[in-house]
Amino acid sequence: MTTTSPEPTLPPAAPVTAGGPAGRARWARVAGWAAPVVAFVLGVWGNTRPSAWTDEIVTIDVARRSWPELMELLGRVDAVHGLHYVLMYWVGRANGGLNEFTTRVPSALAVAVAVAGLVWLGRLLGGPRLGLYAGLLLAVLPTASRYAQEARSFAFVMAVAVLATGVLVKVLTGGARKRWLAGYAVLTALLGWFNVLGLLLLAAHAVTVVLRRPGRRVFVRVLLAQAAGVAAVVPLLVLGSAQSSAVGEAAPVTAGTPVNYLTWLLTPGQDTLPTALRLPLVLTALTALVLLAARRRAAPPLALAVAAPWLAVPPLLLLAVSLGHPLFAYRYLLFCLPALALLLATAATVVPRHRWRPLALPAVALLAAVPLAASHVAIRQEDSRPWDTRAVIRTLRIHDAPGDAVLFSGARCGLIATAFKEAFMHRPDLGRDRTAAGVGALDNLPADPGLLRERLDGTSRVWHITCGHLSSGAREAAARTAAAQERVLDRAGFSPAYRHRARGVEITLVRRTEAGRSVAAAGLRGPGRAER
Numbered sequence: 001m002t003t004t005s006p007e008p009t010l011p012p013a014a015p016v017t018a019g020g021p022a023g024r025a026r027w028a029r030v031a032g033w034a035a036p037v038v039a040f041v042l043g044v045w046g047n048t049r050p051s052a053w054t055d056e057i058v059t060i061d062v063a064r065r066s067w068p069e070l071m072e073l074l075g076r077v078d079a080v081h082g083l084h085y086v087l088m089y090w091v092g093r094a095n096g097g098l099n100e101f102t103t104r105v106p107s108a109l110a111v112a113v114a115v116a117g118l119v120w121l122g123r124l125l126g127g128p129r130l131g132l133y134a135g136l137l138l139a140v141l142p143t144a145s146r147y148a149q150e151a152r153s154f155a156f157v158m159a160v161a162v163l164a165t166g167v168l169v170k171v172l173t174g175g176a177r178k179r180w181l182a183g184y185a186v187l188t189a190l191l192g193w194f195n196v197l198g199l200l201l202l203a204a205h206a207v208t209v210v211l212r213r214p215g216r217r218v219f220v221r222v223l224l225a226q227a228a229g230v231a232a233v234v235p236l237l238v239l240g241s242a243q244s245s246a247v248g249e250a251a252p253v254t255a256g257t258p259v260n261y262l263t264w265l266l267t268p269g270q271d272t273l274p275t276a277l278r279l280p281l282v283l284t285a286l287t288a289l290v291l292l293a294a295r296r297r298a299a300p301p302l303a304l305a306v307a308a309p310w311l312a313v314p315p316l317l318l319l320a321v322s323l324g325h326p327l328f329a330y331r332y333l334l335f336c337l338p339a340l341a342l343l344l345a346t347a348a349t350v351v352p353r354h355r356w357r358p359l360a361l362p363a364v365a366l367l368a369a370v371p372l373a374a375s376h377v378a379i380r381q382e383d384s385r386p387w388d389t390r391a392v393i394r395t396l397r398i399h400d401a402p403g404d405a406v407l408f409s410g411a412r413c414g415l416i417a418t419a420f421k422e423a424f425m426h427r428p429d430l431g432r433d434r435t436a437a438g439v440g441a442l443d444n445l446p447a448d449p450g451l452l453r454e455r456l457d458g459t460s461r462v463w464h465i466t467c468g469h470l471s472s473g474a475r476e477a478a479a480r481t482a483a484a485q486e487r488v489l490d491r492a493g494f495s496p497a498y499r500h501r502a503r504g505v506e507i508t509l510v511r512r513t514e515a516g517r518s519v520a521a522a523g524l525r526g527p528g529r530a531e532r
Contacts, residue, residue, distance in 0.1 A: 032128060035135030036116040042139065043108025043148030046380040048101050052419060053385040053504070054412055054467075056151040058442055060098050060419040063088035065437045072440040080240040083193045084153035103151035110155035111148040115139045117162035118338045122345060124169045126300040133345035138338055142375035146268040147334055149379070154334045157198040160191045161335035165306060168205050171222060172214050172302070181225045188229025193236060197332045200314035202226050207309035212302065253322045261315055262286075264330040265340050267375040277371040284368050285340070288347040295350040303346050310339035383503040389416050391502030392465055393423045399498065399509065400427070405459045407431045407452075409485055410467035410478035414444040430455045430462065431485065446481070449488050456492045460512045464489070468504040 052060065062073060062085050070089055074082045091106055092098040115135050122131030138144055147155045164187035170180045191198040209222055259282075266281045267273060296304060315333055322328040382390050396404075406427045408414035414432055417424040430452060434445040447455070456462070466482050469475045489510050498509040 032119040032123070032132045032135055033116075035119050035132065035139045036112040038136065039115040039139035039144065039148070040108055040112040042145045042376070043111050044105060047104045047108065047149040049380045049382055050149060050384050051382055051388045051390040052100050052151070053387040053389070054469075056100075056103065057389070057415045057419045058412060059085070059088055059151045060103055061415045061436060062442075063092050063098055063103070065089075069437050069440065073442070076440055077243050077442055079236060079243055080196055081153055082236070084156065088151070100151075104149050107150055107152070107155040108148040110159045111144050114144075114155070114159040114162045114338060117159065117166055118341060121162060121166040121169065121306075122303075122342060124166060124173070125303040125306060125342075126346065126349065130300070130303065130345055130349055133348050134338070134342045137345055138341040140372060141265075141337065141341065142267045142372060142379055143265055143334070143337055145376060146379045147331070152331075153194045154331050157191065157195045158335045158337060160187055160194060161198060161201050162338050163187055164191060164201065165205070165310065168208070168222070169302065169306060171225075172209070172212055172218065181221055184222070185225040185228040185232075188226055189232035192230065192233030195332070196233065196237060196240060197318070197327070198335055199230065199233065200317050201310070201335060202230070203317055204309040204313040207313055208305050211305040211309075252326055253319055253328050257319065257328065258315075261330060261333070265337050267371065268379055273371075273375050273378045277374050281368055281371045284364060285344060288344050292343060292347040292350060295352070298350040299346050303342065307339045307342040307346065311336050311343060385503075387467060387504040388502040389420070389505070391500070392416060392505055392507055393420060395500050395507050396423065396427065396463060400463070401461060403459060404461045404463060405430050405455075406463045406465060407485060407489075408465050408467070409482035410469060411474050412443050413465060413467035413478075416465070416467075427463070428455075430459075449484065452485070452488050453492060456488070456494070462489065462494060462510050464508045464510055466506045466508075468506075
């Protein structure tokens with residue numbers, strides 16, 4: 001007779017609870033999807049309050065043109081923004097038109113994609129918690145929301161930069177599979193087509209590859225993928241170099257530029273946010289970075305190898321280039337913002353275990369909450385952009401009279417009437433000879449003094465609108481145009497009757513009185529043709 005021994009009894013599996021490691025990881029993965037939702041909600045919240053300014057008005061005007069007119073423009077000027085213009089062209093066709101809201105929503109979507117990509121990247125580098133922290137930080141940073149409400153390409157560059165960096169990490173950790181290398185090459189090309197300065201990210205990626213030492217095979221394949229992506233951008237680089245005159249000037253580099261760069265990443269530095277509120281954010285970020293440097297051995301090595309070059313290398317290269325040709329505009333470096341969020345999130349994960357640790361992170365969050373909230377409110381003010389075009393429209397609506405005309409001074413200033421056609425429907429633009437679309441340019445063709453004098457004969461009230469500019473060259477050109485127009489107005493017998501100044505614009509009502517008509521008539525007859 002044989003006997004069978006009883007089967008060994010296994011201990012029951014430990015349940016997965018919300019408080020256990022597995023439960024916390026699952027919660028972090030689920031909560032990570034909330035980050036892009038937060039980013040999109042903040043992006044569309046109040047996005048019609050800030051006035052559209054120069055660059056956004058150009059976007060609206062260009063995207064409303066016909067396809068042949070758009071292609072003609074890109075063959076002459078601003079091809080470096082061509083992909084964004086084409087995208088906005090199709091957005092306008094899909095929505096039956098463009099306005100401030102519809103031109104800004106795609107940027108909000110791009111920021112949401114960047115946040116989702118950063119959640120994914122953080123998981124690859126250090127797990128779900130790092131991805132959650134990094135994504136939420138990027139979502140709530142005011143600078144991300146500021147450019148989620150900007151009808152330009154910078155949010156798209158940031159989104160592509162995050163995705164390209166995530167794919168690079170997959171290449172470095174997954175054996176350089178062909179599909180990831182192909183995806184990296186495509187994203188590199190997209191990066192350059194959205195903005196050629198986005199290609200500065202490739203230098204940061206090269207530093208990351210060198211730091212990780214993945215082996216010659218992977219190193220060569222990454223370089224070949226980068227080369228393939230850049231090769232796809234070469235036609236744009238060639239065309240853009242011939243159109244360099246369309247690039248505006250940037251602020252000169254000074255000793256304070258690095259600090260200003262960090263401050264801008266944390267909050268866009270609107271004039272309505274005082275230094276007393278910006279300073280806590282900067283000090284908190286610097287403290288976190290110092291902590292991370294001190295505790296770097298506790299941080300995921302790949303996270304540091306990715307984020308540190310990403311944050312530092314592109315601005316250093318742009319600084320070097322700007323010493324010869326000023327190009328250092330902070331908005332060109334928006335694609336570095338996710339790197340800062342990733343480093344700050346990594347710092348949060350390496351806080352030493354101590355009895356005060358559960359209180360430390362909430363305390364830091366509360367310290368930053370007030371300046372962050374104030375900055376979010378500031379970037380949604382009407383006058384938070386370089387031009388307060390809303391003030392122009394409101395002034396005309398309140399003070400205009402039947403038969404009033406308008407006269408614009410300053411580069412692209414006349415496009416305000418094109419972007420907001422309803423507000424200027426019955427107000428002829430006396431200073432425009434041909435529209436920007438009609439001449440295949442970014443600005444209207446101005447009327448010569450003779451044509452302006454002829455048009456002034458048919459009106460007695462003119463709203464003279466002068467727009468300010470960031471670059472010295474544009475300011476000087478605008479001043480010359482305004483002076484020439486004022487001379488024509490003065491000789492035609494017009495004198496100022498009302499003046500209003502708003503951010504970036506000056507609105508002056510000039511009116512011709514009976515005395516002015518007599519002076520103008522005498523001026524037209526000339527000194528040798530006085531009545532007998």
